[in-house]
Amino acid sequence: MNPIIHAVNLTKSYGNKKALDGLSFDIAAGEFLGFLGPNGAGKTTTIRILTGIIKTDEGHFTIDGPDLPDKRQILGVMPESRGFYPWMTPMEYLGFFADLYRIPGKEQATDILLSQVGLSAQRNSRIGTFSRGMKQRLSLARALCNKPKILFLDEPTLGLDPQGQEDIQNLFTKLHQQGITIFLSSHLLDEVAQLCSRVVIIHHGRLVAQGSLAELQVQIGSQNSTLKDIFLTLTKA
Amino acid sequence: MFRYIWIKEMKGELFTWKSTLWLIISSLLLSFTSYSFLTNKELCLLDQTEMLWLLGEIIVGTGLLIVAIDASSTVTGELENETVESLFLSPMTLCDFVLGKFLACLTLWGFIFIVSVPYMLVTSAGSRLGSAFISYVFLLGTLVVIGFILLVFTLSFLYRSSKNTLTTSLIILMALAVPAVFSSTLKNNPFGWLLSKVNPVDNAFSALDNVLVDGQTALSQNWPFLLPLLIFCLLMLAFMAYSVRCFSSEGIIRNE
Numbered sequence: 149m150n151p152i153i154h155a156v157n158l159t160k161s162y163g164n165k166k167a168l169d170g171l172s173f174d175i176a177a178g179e180f181l182g183f184l185g186p187n188g189a190g191k192t193t194t195i196r197i198l199t200g201i202i203k204t205d206e207g208h209f210t211i212d213g214p215d216l217p218d219k220r221q222i223l224g225v226m227p228e229s230r231g232f233y234p235w236m237t238p239m240e241y242l243g244f245f246a247d248l249y250r251i252p253g254k255e256q257a258t259d260i261l262l263s264q265v266g267l268s269a270q271r272n273s274r275i276g277t278f279s280r281g282m283k284q285r286l287s288l289a290r291a292l293c294n295k296p297k298i299l300f301l302d303e304p305t306l307g308l309d310p311q312g313q314e315d316i317q318n319l320f321t322k323l324h325q326q327g328i329t330i331f332l333s334s335h336l337l338d339e340v341a342q343l344c345s346r347v348v349i350i351h352h353g354r355l356v357a358q359g360s361l362a363e364l365q366v367q368i369g370s371q372n373s374t375l376k377d378i379f380l381t382l383t384k385a
Numbered sequence: 386m387f388r389y390i391w392i393k394e395m396k397g398e399l400f401t402w403k404s405t406l407w408l409i410i411s412s413l414l415l416s417f418t419s420y421s422f423l424t425n426k427e428l429c430l431l432d433q434t435e436m437l438w439l440l441g442e443i444i445v446g447t448g449l450l451i452v453a454i455d456a457s458s459t460v461t462g463e464l465e466n467e468t469v470e471s472l473f474l475s476p477m478t479l480c481d482f483v484l485g486k487f488l489a490c491l492t493l494w495g496f497i498f499i500v501s502v503p504y505m506l507v508t509s510a511g512s513r514l515g516s517a518f519i520s521y522v523f524l525l526g527t528l529v530v531i532g533f534i535l536l537v538f539t540l541s542f543l544y545r546s547s548k549n550t551l552t553t554s555l556i557i558l559m560a561l562a563v564p565a566v567f568s569s570t571l572k573n574n575p576f577g578w579l580l581s582k583v584n585p586v587d588n589a590f591s592a593l594d595n596v597l598v599d600g601q602t603a604l605s606q607n608w609p610f611l612l613p614l615l616i617f618c619l620l621m622l623a624f625m626a627y628s629v630r631c632f633s634s635e636g637i638i639r640n641e
Contacts (some may be wrong), residue, residue, distance in 0.1 A: 160521040201470055202636035229638075231467030233393075235400040237398050248475040280501045290471060 150331050152177040152298060153198065157207035160353075161195050167193040169353035170207070175331060180324045182344035183333040186383050190353040191333045192228045195300050199225050212297065221249075224296030224328075226304050230287045234276030238267055238286055241275060242293055249294040261289040266315060279335075281312040288316065298329045305336060317343060341375040351383045386477050390485025394459065395492060401582040404493055407451045411497050418443055422508060433512050434597045436458055440508050441518065441593045444501045445526045446562060448494050449586070454560055456490045456534050457551035460541035460579040473637050479629060487534055494530040498523055525589040528614040532585055533558070535621035542628035545639065561586040585617040 151174035160168040168190045175181050185191050196202045198209060200220060211219045219314045233241060239258055246254035262268045265285040270278070275286065284304065291299060301320070305313040314335075320343060324330050334340050340347060341361060348358040357364055357378075365371050373381070398404035404583075422428050422436045431439075462485075463469040472482065496632050502519060509515040536557065540550045564577075572581045581587045592610035595601045 195634075196470075196638060199474055201473060201638055203634075220474060220476045223474070225471075227470045227474070229467035229470050231463075231469075231471065233397060233468060235397055240396075244389060244393055245471075245475055248386065248472075248477050250476075287471075294475075 150177055151175060152179075152212055153209065153331070155194075155198065155207070155209040158194065158197055158204050158209065159206035160190070160197060160202070160204055160375075166353050168197070168204070171350060171353060171355055172207075173348050173355060173358060175329060178324075178327055178329055179346060180320075180330045180344045181332065182340035182347040183331060183350070184185055184337070184340060184347060184379055185350040189350045189383075191350065192302055193353075194350070195225070195227070195302050195331070195333060199227075199300055201227075221294060222297040223300065224291035224294060224298070225300045226287050226291045226302060227300075228302040230283055232275045232278075232283060232286065234274065236275055237272050238262055238275065239271050240290070241286065242289055245290050245293050251293065257293065261292055264292065265289045265319065273316075280307045281309065284308060284312070284316070288319070292323075296328065299323060299332065300331045300333075302333045303335065304332070305334070305339060313339070337374075337376045337379055348373070349379060349382055356382045386481040387484040387488070390477070390482060391488045391492075394486060396490070398455075398493070403455065404496065404501050407455070407493070408496055408500055410453060411447050412500050415440075415444070415501055418510055421636045433509075434514065434600075435512060437505075437509055437512070437518050438593055438597045440505065441522045441638065442590050444498070444505070444522055445529060445589055445593075446586075448497045448526050448530055449558060449562075450456060451497060452490055452530050453533055453537055453554045454551065455493055456486075456537040456555050457541065458547045459486045459490060460538055461545060461547035461550055464545050465547060469637055479586030479633055483538065483625075483629060487538065490534045490537075491527075491530065494526065514597055514602075515602075517596055521593060521596045521602075521607075524529060524611075525592055525614070528611070528618060529589045532614070532618040532621045533602050535625045536616065539621065539624045539628040542625070542632040545632075558586075583613060585614050588613045 153175040156172045156173070158168045158171040159166070171190065171194065183191055183194070193202070197204045198211065212222055216320070236244070242258040242261055243254050246257055251257050259268070259271075262271050265288050267285050267289065269280060272281060275283070278286065284307070288304065305316050308316065317339060320330060320332070332340065332344060344359050346358065347364065349356050356369055359367065361375060364375075365373050366383050368378055369376065417438060422431070424438065428436070462514060463472065501522070505519050505522065506515065509518050525547045537554045540553050544550050544553070564580055564584060564587060572578055581591070592607050595607055595610065601607065
């Protein structure tokens with residue numbers, strides 16, 4: 149496996165609480181990885197460390213090799229916190245981020261992004277008037293605005309209606325087919341089982357299992373288990 | 386990169402009516418003050434230089450108050466509205482972020498100054514102090530405002546809360562402004578004198594007094610007042626650099 153993300157012994161504490169406790173894993177280039185864990189397991193902390201928002205106390209990681217000067221240029225992130233500027237339109241919002249990424253031809257680029265996430269009709273509406281689902285789509289469009297090699301998705305379909313979930317999941321599949329490595333953190337186990345080729349499960353900041361669904365079934369000794377059964381078995385303690 | 390943050394801030398201020406409202410309020414305040422100076426039977430008796438000095442104090446004081454309130458939410462707003470994570474996921478540095486925000490707050494002071502120019506022209510009509518009055522209000526106001534924006538940013542990075550930043554900023558502003566309007570006899574004792582020498586607001590007001598009432602308009606004659614203001618700005622810059630370092634080492638997002 150040629151890892152595009154190589155994380156070794158990631159450790160992070162918030163006061164006395166250990167959010168991550170020596171977490172190590174690899175992600176191959178072009179992989180669609182599901183990142184699972186109960187609430188407070190350290191999923192968001194892991195994403196924030198890998199995307200440079202917070203620093204790790206111990207351990208290290210590489211993204212696309214050690215020599216890349218600014219890793220943010222190849223990362224697209226749909227973070228857990230989805231704050232927006234309510235007074236902006238999606239065109240202005242994506243245009244602002246296109247400026248920050250120094251993307252040439254930003255009007256055309258933002259038009260393409262908006263049609264990709266199905267927000268073309270709302271291109272000139274104020275974000276403050278958007279529903280949660282529309283904001284999720286806009287957040288995804290922002291994550292895609294720099295044409296990332298790796299896409300981090302933190303609960304991307306949370307709060308979406310079934311149609312919205314399916315639209316977004318279809319978009320993820322398309323992006324994966326284009327060769328983008330996807331790191332999906334989600335509580336929707338059906339979604340993860342359907343989309344991801346491999347799963348990493350963490351609990352109390354530690355790795356408890358990783359592999360494909362078949363490998364995890366072997367690991368718990370039950371060939372007919374669903375991902376939900378495996379998850380509950382491994383995180384029961 | 387900082388200019389995109391600056392432009393975004395200015396657009397936000399105008400769209401949300403925040404700045405526009407402040408400008409209307411300061412314009413109304415200056416209209417009322419100037420009208421009173423020129424028409425009120427008792428205020429009319431004031432010497433024109435005293436009148437200009439009072440108006441200068443009001444312009445600088447209003448600018449300081451408005452900029453302090455605005456700056457209190459400009460950095461912390463990004464943290465509280467959870468927009469900061471998306472910003473720092475882009476290739477933007479903390480330096481770009483601070484510079485863009487700083488210029489936005491300074492631009493607000495620029496607008497307040499522009500709004501006050503007609504009032505300064507009207508009240509200084511007929512005196513030879515018009516250009517000196519406008520120039521010194523701009524220079525002194527800009528120096529005090531720069532120092533104060535840096536102070537408010539320092540608090541913002543340390544507190545990460547707009548309410549705490551605003552409350553502390555206003556208490557500091559009051560603590561600096563109230564002694565500045567003490568009568569000169571109160572400044573005759575050593576403590577009052579020392580307080581007056583280190584207080585940036587007091588130095589700005591004293592410089593205006595020196596220019597308008599004592600007629601010492603040359604820059605060289607006002608160094609004793611300008612130097613403490615420059616030192617204040619440099620000190621605040623050092624404090625802000627420290628607070629930015631703390632902020633950076635704690636992480637942009639801080640889990641409690």
